[in-house]
Amino acid sequence: MVNAWYMNDNDAEDQRSERHLSPKEFVSLDELKQKTGVLYFEIDADNYETEGKLSKIRTDRGYTYSDQLEVSPKTLDNYLAKIKSFFTEHIHSDEEIRFILNGSGYFDVRDNRDKWIRILVQKGDLLILPAGIYHRFTLDHNDYIKVIRLFVGEPVWTPINRPADEHPARVDFLKQYPIEA
Template identity: 55%
Template sequence: MVEAWYMDESPDDPRKPHRPEPSRPVGLEQLRRLGLFYWKLDADNYENDPELEKIRKERNYSWMDIITVCREQLPNYEEKIKIFYEEHLHLDDEIRYILDGSGYFDVRDKEDKWIRIFMEKGDMITLPAGIYHRFTLDEKVNPTSFTCTRTGFQTS
């Protein structure tokens, strides 16, 4: 099950959890009201997963790309990590499926407060068009050797 919470206002390292005290958890229903959807899938079987294929057909997701976020495989790694963490939005849905590793997606709620969503292997989330968001790695691994593969689908 995905875990989400309202973030604190600390300017510390974005790879930290940024949980306020007391914690302010966010449930799946609250994420759904923002237009986000979540699935837990079999990341080891993503190429032949019938559940993933069903989701792609039902939601008309027409293509897939795979990005490995690690220093050895991502050109301009440091620059890309900074770009991923810059607040932005898309005109289409953004769908991210974690095949390996873990990290945080942050999204703004309707009152412009940041919600942090922890994602790890097997988690897939859809972010609706027009929602402000950003991504960062977490601190579970040394970022010089981190490997997180994300798969994305976008509507045609």
């Protein structure tokens, strides 16, 4: 089961640490969906090919392309530069879908008050970030994650760095999840 919480904005703290508020403020899956549109599914990562959940999600949501990516100092060229770029706040014009096969990391998403929510993803978690949501990714202190990335049609990996409030995907996102004062 996924864990999510409001996080601090202490940029001096290691991006790979939990970065809890004090006191800790956790976010339920219902709140996460309501405030951000992020969807979560739990899938058996060891038996996903025969279990059927991933196949059904792919069919229901129209995901026609997938690949795998391992992120670690040993498996990714230009590791430090890539991790830095993943942690730059951005949006995408399409959903970002990640199924965690092994390892762990954090997706940070902005809620409807523009506050950061940190989502710990681990083996068996499938996370769907809606198009237009400000987010970023980092590994945790284990420095390893292996994921399946899913796409509708041809893959688009282009991050659109903040500010991108005029981008059509962001405009559409804000119609569904308007920023509250």
